[in-house]
Amino acid sequence: MTFYSFILSYLLCINSLAVFLMYRDKAKAIKGAWRIQEKTLFIVALCGGAIGIFIGSQLFRHKTQKKRFKYGIPLILLLQLIIVSAMFFYS
Numbered sequence: 001m002t003f004y005s006f007i008l009s010y011l012l013c014i015n016s017l018a019v020f021l022m023y024r025d026k027a028k029a030i031k032g033a034w035r036i037q038e039k040t041l042f043i044v045a046l047c048g049g050a051i052g053i054f055i056g057s058q059l060f061r062h063k064t065q066k067k068r069f070k071y072g073i074p075l076i077l078l079l080q081l082i083i084v085s086a087m088f089f090y091s
Contacts, residue, residue, distance in 0.1 A: 004088070007084075007087070010048065011048050011084075014044065014047055014048045014049040014052065015048070015049050015051050015052030015055075016052065017044060017049060017052065018041075018044050018045065018049030018050075018051075018052025018053045018055075018056060019052045019053075019055055019056040019059070020056075021036055021040070021041060021044060021053075021056070022041070022052075022053060022056025022057055022059075022060055022062055022063075023056060023060055024036060025041070025062060025063075026060040026061075026062040029062070038063075038066075038068065038069075041053055041063075041069075042068075042072070042076075045072075045073055045076050045077075046076060048080060050073055050074075050076040050077035050080050051077055051080075053069075053073050054073050054074065054077055057069055057073070
């Protein structure tokens with residue numbers, strides 16, 4: 001497995017997890033059950049799952065009005081895109 005395929009596989013897994021976490025949190029919110037902490041969602045986003053958190057929030061209409069998610073997640077996503085682009089460009 002090459003370095004690039006490892007990175008792409010990792011990003012696919014972490015973003016799939018991120019979408020699933022947004023789904024579970026929305027389902028728990030509807031039921032009034034104990035929820036996933038926002039800190040956990042941001043940690044997943046910082047670990048490379050920002051696009052999954054963003055897609056999950058749009059897909060499930062979850063946390064779209066919270067300023068932390070409305071502005072923070074796209075900012076993290078932008079930074080991650082710059083980092084990944086630089087990795088591919090400079091290698």
